[in-house]
Amino acid sequence: MEKNEAKIRIDYLRELINNANYEYYVLDNSLITDQEFDKYLRELENLENKFPEWDSPMSPTKRVGGEVIDRFKKVRHKIPMLSLPDVFDLTEIENFHTRIVKENISPTYVCEYKIDGLSVSLHYEKGILVFAATRGDGITGEDITHNVKTIKSVPLKIKEPIDIEVRGEIYMPKKVLEKLNEERKIKGEPLLQNVRNAAAGSIRQLDSKIAAERKLDTWIYHLPNPEDYEIKTHEESLEFMSNLGFKVNKNANRLVKGMKEMQDYIEDVTQIRSSLPYEIDGIVIKVNSLDSQKKLGFTSKYPKWAIAYKFPAEEVLTVLKDIVFTVGRTGRITPNAVLDPVIVMGSTVKRATLHNEDYVKMKDLKIGDIVSIRKAGDVIPEVVERKIERRTGSEKDFQMIRNCPICASPLEKKKDQVDHYCMNPMCPAKKVESLIHFCSRKAMNIEGLGEEIIEDLFNLGFIKTIPDIYSLDKYRQDLIELEGYGNKSVDNLLSAIEDSKASSLERLLFGLGISGIGDKTALHLVKIFKNIAGFLNASFEDFKNSKDIGPTLAENLYNYFHDEKNIIMLKELNDLGLTMNYLGDNERHHDLISGKRFVLTGTLSFIDRESLSEILISYGGLTSSSVSKKTDIVIVGENPGIKYEKAKELNIEIWDENKIKGIVNSL
Numbered sequence: 001m002e003k004n005e006a007k008i009r010i011d012y013l014r015e016l017i018n019n020a021n022y023e024y025y026v027l028d029n030s031l032i033t034d035q036e037f038d039k040y041l042r043e044l045e046n047l048e049n050k051f052p053e054w055d056s057p058m059s060p061t062k063r064v065g066g067e068v069i070d071r072f073k074k075v076r077h078k079i080p081m082l083s084l085p086d087v088f089d090l091t092e093i094e095n096f097h098t099r100i101v102k103e104n105i106s107p108t109y110v111c112e113y114k115i116d117g118l119s120v121s122l123h124y125e126k127g128i129l130v131f132a133a134t135r136g137d138g139i140t141g142e143d144i145t146h147n148v149k150t151i152k153s154v155p156l157k158i159k160e161p162i163d164i165e166v167r168g169e170i171y172m173p174k175k176v177l178e179k180l181n182e183e184r185k186i187k188g189e190p191l192l193q194n195v196r197n198a199a200a201g202s203i204r205q206l207d208s209k210i211a212a213e214r215k216l217d218t219w220i221y222h223l224p225n226p227e228d229y230e231i232k233t234h235e236e237s238l239e240f241m242s243n244l245g246f247k248v249n250k251n252a253n254r255l256v257k258g259m260k261e262m263q264d265y266i267e268d269v270t271q272i273r274s275s276l277p278y279e280i281d282g283i284v285i286k287v288n289s290l291d292s293q294k295k296l297g298f299t300s301k302y303p304k305w306a307i308a309y310k311f312p313a314e315e316v317l318t319v320l321k322d323i324v325f326t327v328g329r330t331g332r333i334t335p336n337a338v339l340d341p342v343i344v345m346g347s348t349v350k351r352a353t354l355h356n357e358d359y360v361k362m363k364d365l366k367i368g369d370i371v372s373i374r375k376a377g378d379v380i381p382e383v384v385e386r387k388i389e390r391r392t393g394s395e396k397d398f399q400m401i402r403n404c405p406i407c408a409s410p411l412e413k414k415k416d417q418v419d420h421y422c423m424n425p426m427c428p429a430k431k432v433e434s435l436i437h438f439c440s441r442k443a444m445n446i447e448g449l450g451e452e453i454i455e456d457l458f459n460l461g462f463i464k465t466i467p468d469i470y471s472l473d474k475y476r477q478d479l480i481e482l483e484g485y486g487n488k489s490v491d492n493l494l495s496a497i498e499d500s501k502a503s504s505l506e507r508l509l510f511g512l513g514i515s516g517i518g519d520k521t522a523l524h525l526v527k528i529f530k531n532i533a534g535f536l537n538a539s540f541e542d543f544k545n546s547k548d549i550g551p552t553l554a555e556n557l558y559n560y561f562h563d564e565k566n567i568i569m570l571k572e573l574n575d576l577g578l579t580m581n582y583l584g585d586n587e588r589h590h591d592l593i594s595g596k597r598f599v600l601t602g603t604l605s606f607i608d609r610e611s612l613s614e615i616l617i618s619y620g621g622l623t624s625s626s627v628s629k630k631t632d633i634v635i636v637g638e639n640p641g642i643k644y645e646k647a648k649e650l651n652i653e654i655w656d657e658n659k660i661k662g663i664v665n666s667l
């Protein structure tokens with residue numbers, strides 16, 4: 001077959017396979033047999049191998065997975081990906097309804113299932129899927145295109161050659177999780193806790209083969225830019241997306257007016273919930289008219305035109321087998337319930353915190369009791385009560401310990417407080433916990449330094465203190481030789497550590513783990529004291545006179561910043577190059593970007609120009625369209641224009657794609 005002929009056949013096969021996928025995975029309809037499908041797919045694979053010039057990353061042959069990335073690129077959402085306010089009962093729904101009616105709106109609502117998965121944003125250009133991103137923190141997500149391409153209900157090509165972004169949920173069907181867990185049990189691997197974690201875990205894989213095996217699926221439910229397509233209602237936007245080839249849960253949705261109809265929908269869904277092949281954790285109620293949505297607007301976190309009604313928490317009975325104690329980073333001792341494993345709202349619960357001695361006594365818990373468990377919020381398991389009528393007399397009384405379970409030092413209880421503390425500053429449990437806290441997501445957010453790895457590195461003697469984290473590179477070879485770590489993962493870990501030096505002062509302060517200082521208080525404090533020197537020089541009164549800081553917190557802060565060991569450690573961190581100054585609310589800082597003037601020319605394959613400009617600006621950079629003597633840096637992509645020549649002529653610093661990609665990925 002000659003080249004052009006091959007192209008015609010390749011296009012034909014791609015169309016045919018995409019269409020068969022659509023019929024099967026979106027419409028639940030088989031056009032061709034499995035054998036025929038495999039035959040066409042193999043023919044296409046052969047042709048693509050033979051004519052690599054016609055190969056394409058968006059070919060349906062790429063759906064089987066196999067693409068491996070080395071790290072997740074960050075993607076900024078042009079329109080923030082908001083979540084929804086949760087409500088838990090009819091009164092709260094009624095309040096929502098009343099608030100809308102008060103705005104002189106006579107609302108019709110679209111009620112939808114709240115799918116238990118993770119949200120995704122899909123971007124198409126000229127009808128072709130160009131990238132897919134997670135929600136992340138709503139502003140910045142992660143590029144998960146390689147994995148999303150393996151989800152068969154996500155069209156690689158939609159029915160119109162338009163530019164569009166749609167949003168929806170990636171989920172794992174219940175059956176898939178069951179089967180996966182059966183396999184994992186046989187292999188002795190830890191079980192996946194619930195469909196949401198399982199779906200999120202599959203999407204966060206660098207190797208797309210794993211996501212492909214996990215048989216993920218989607219429901220698409222949101223069009224962020226309906227006005228671009230002259231759409232007037234949410235219902236129309238769903239129809240529009242469905243017509244483009246997306247999987248929209250049309251049969252599940254219902255148009256309702258008023259409280260009675262909403263209540264009926266909730267009742268109907270509650271009835272059939274357990275028979276659905278996927279998990280739902282509630283119902284989403286959205287104002288249908290887009291004009292009304294516009295009128296209602298948004299808060300900083302949520303749209304005011306939608307709510308998520310969460311189903312009531314399910315309570316399950318199990319046996320309280322034991323009560324064991326753990327030591328936190330501040331030395332606080334927590335009793336924990338060891339439970340006979342039970343599934344609560346789709347995930348296995350084996351442990352639940354019992355907070356402190358008084359809590360256990362207040363609940364009158366004995367070892368051996370039958371207890372009811374529920375999920376507080378929706379993730380943290382909670383022991384509700386012991387079933388006194390089920391007692392047999394063989395239950396054992398709870399005994400609070402008097403010594404640290406790790407280092408055996410005597411425990412102390414501060415006056416008027418409920419918690420017991422291990423006071424030994426050298427207690428290994430405290431040290432490990434404080435390292436875990438320092439690296440955690442809300443603190444320095446060092447990807448790759450999770451609980452277990454930190455424990456390993458601590459036990460190996462590689463990391464004993466916070467500054468040791470930043471000298472881990474001296475153990476690079478030892479790490480590579482350790483089981484389970486490879487060259488690449490060690491280098492990724494070391495670069496994540498290096499990148500974290502640029503984390504904000506508020507993250508650092510929170511990461512230090514000073515008793516009582518949460519992430520919000522940390523931000524509040526850095527706005528007042530501005531830099532680490534400000535904290536070191538502050539008196540007890542300075543802390544106490546700060547707004548919202550009570551005497552206990554002031555004492556904790558003063559003691560922390562006047563402890564010789566901490567002063568030395570902070571100096572070390574300063575010398576290592578960590579951010580020690582508050583850089584402002586939204587002003588982010590990057591040495592190579594802030595204050596610099598950029599010009600962009602040519603095409604970059606990893607990001608579009610507009611998004612890159614936004615990122616540069618958000619880090620205090622400036623962008624302009626033409627090169628002049630004032631330009632600091634010219635970023636050059638493929639097929640650059642005259643600006644590149646001009647930059648060379650004026651001897652201006654030039655960054656190629658690799659350089660800017662490296663920087664953007666590290667932000």
Ligand code: IVH
Nearest residue numbers: 082083084112113114115118119221284308
């Ligand atoms: S609408 C601005 N509809 O629930 C509109 N969200 O708590 C944003 N979710 O982050 C979302 N099913 O991940 C919407 N039918 C549905 C949904 C849904 C599940 C998730 C989504 C969102 C979270 C909000």
